[in-house]
Amino acid sequence: xxxxxxxxxxxxxxxxxxxxxxxxxxxxxxxxxxxxxxxxxxxxxxxxxxxxxxxxxxxxxxxxxxxxxxxxxxxxxxxxxxxxxxxxxxxxxxxxxxxxxxxxxxxxxxxxxxxxxxxxxxxxxxxxxxxxxxxxxxxxxxxxxxxxxxxxxxxxxxxxxxxxxxxxxxxxxxxxxxxxxxxxxxxxxxxxxxxxxxxxxxxxxxxxxxxxxxxxxxxxxxxxxxxxxxxxxxxxxxxxxxxxxxxxxxxxxxxxxxxxxxxxxxxxxxxxxxxxxxxxxxxxxxxxxxxxxxxxxxxxxxxxxxxxxxxxxxxxxxxxxxxxxxxxxxxxxxxxxxxxxxxxxxxxxxx
Numbered sequence: 001x002x003x004x005x006x007x008x009x010x011x012x013x014x015x016x017x018x019x020x021x022x023x024x025x026x027x028x029x030x031x032x033x034x035x036x037x038x039x040x041x042x043x044x045x046x047x048x049x050x051x052x053x054x055x056x057x058x059x060x061x062x063x064x065x066x067x068x069x070x071x072x073x074x075x076x077x078x079x080x081x082x083x084x085x086x087x088x089x090x091x092x093x094x095x096x097x098x099x100x101x102x103x104x105x106x107x108x109x110x111x112x113x114x115x116x117x118x119x120x121x122x123x124x125x126x127x128x129x130x131x132x133x134x135x136x137x138x139x140x141x142x143x144x145x146x147x148x149x150x151x152x153x154x155x156x157x158x159x160x161x162x163x164x165x166x167x168x169x170x171x172x173x174x175x176x177x178x179x180x181x182x183x184x185x186x187x188x189x190x191x192x193x194x195x196x197x198x199x200x201x202x203x204x205x206x207x208x209x210x211x212x213x214x215x216x217x218x219x220x221x222x223x224x225x226x227x228x229x230x231x232x233x234x235x236x237x238x239x240x241x242x243x244x245x246x247x248x249x250x251x252x253x254x255x256x257x258x259x260x261x262x263x264x265x266x267x268x269x270x271x272x273x274x275x276x277x278x279x280x281x282x283x284x285x286x287x288x289x290x291x292x293x294x295x296x297x298x299x300x301x302x303x304x305x306x307x308x309x310x311x312x313x314x315x316x317x318x319x320x321x322x323x324x325x326x327x328x329x330x331x332x333x334x335x336x337x338x339x340x341x342x343x344x345x346x347x348x349x350x351x
Contacts, residue, residue, distance in 0.1 A: 008119045015109075021316060022073050025341060027331040028316040030156065030187075032216035033268070033338050040261060044254045048247065057246040065256045066224060070196050075229040078236060081243050083186055083210035083223035084110060089235050090206055091118045091148065099147035102138060106322045108156050108184065120147070127324060131158050131288055135166040137327075149174050154183040154191045157296055157320070157330045159289030167195055175204045180231075183207045185332040187292035189214040189266055190273075196226050200270045203228040206235075211248075213293055214265050217256050220248035269293050273333040279343050289330065296330045299350045303327055309349030315342060 026033050035041070059079040067074045080086040087110060095101070097119040103111050105124040115122040123146070125137045142149060154161050167183070174181045185207055188194050196207050206227040212218035214327060222244055225235060255261060273295065280287045280297050289296035299306045307317055307329060318330040333339060 008116060012116050021315060022341060025315045025351060027342060028318045030213055030332045031218045033332060033334040035115045036216045038085050039321060042257060044251055048250060053246055056242050057244055057249055059244055059249055062253050063248050065253060068257060070226060073225060075232060076199060076226055078225045078232045079244050080223050082212060082221040082224060083208040086208040086223055086225040088114055089238055090182055092238055093234050095120055095147040100145050101148045102141045102146055103150040104133060106320060106325060107152060111150050121235060127158060133160050139169050142173045142177055142179060144177055146177060146179045149179055149181045151181060154187045154291035156292060157289060159291040161291050171202050171205055179204065179207050186210045186213055190292045199227055206231055211252050217251050220251055222248035222252050268335050269333055272336045272339040276339040276343060292332045293332055295333055296328055298328050303329060306350045310345055313345045315345050340350060
């Protein structure tokens with residue numbers, strides 16, 4: 001059985017993601033429910049040859065493309081197996097067992113999983129009942145035993161966004177205590193504020209991003225971290241020699257280089273998001289979290305029955321057991337066509 005298995009690993013509970021989702025309208029995991037444009041997808045697939053996948057992956061080309069796009073140096077960027085690998089690596093490199101992680105809650109579930117995995121004490125900053133957040137509480141929670149602070153901008157699932165003044169206050173307090181700050185920008189394409197530029201001023205910020213959301217290749221698992229060169233150097237030391245697959249790199253490079261593609265994906269999602277927000281609000285439902293590719297709302301009737309009714313209509317949604325969220329449903333947003341399909345189904349089961 002392995003007598004040296006760490007007790008906190010034995011005690012760690014993991015929830016297996018739902019499988020067999022292929023025939024559903026997938027609004028439960030903040031993917032693009034329809035994926036990349038077929039013409040673009042086919043063009044990329046046609047360019048892949050047996051020789052392409054016979055060789056080991058080479059991430060430097062994509063690293064250069066991303067560095068130029070963000071106006072940072074090559075050595076400021078690390079390509080990872082989804083932003084998940086970036087996040088887990090940060091925990092592995094920059095935290096110590098028994099130290100503290102400061103985070104708002106509810107948040108992306110993996111932060112709490114990694115806190116338990118690496119035996120950290122999670123210091124939770126709660127939302128107010130109206131889903132607002134006092135960022136000064138994050139600042140106040142940072143002390144000499146803190147090793148990591150987590151900021152999501154926009155946040156998931158509630159959609160919190162931070163001002164630059166708020167972020168600087170957190171980062172400066174963290175810097176005074178030798179603490180790393182993760183700024184998770186998984187949803188930055190859906191919101192007009194990024195904090196990547198702050199890595200040129202502060203050496204304790206690591207920004208993480210992913211190609212899973214707007215860029216629509218969650219199944220290929222590719223993301224990246226952006227930080228001071230020394231931090232990237234530390235993270236690079238624990239990276240597998242070939243951590244990202246060639247197909248993921250091939251698609252990510254093409255997405256970044258395809259003129260107008262990202263702007264088109266942004267416009268398509270925004271049209272769908274604006275449509276469903278208007279429908280939900282006009283029908284009298286409470287609506288939150290409109291800063292990412294998701295909408296968070298309270299149904300008119302019993303949440304569980306609504307979710308089951310949508311499931312029977314082949315539509316997957318996301319719910320939470322956390323008390324502040326227990327009566328709400330989160331859906332991923334996509335094109336207006338996808339949102340119209342969702343709305344027709346919701347209108348038939350929630351009335």
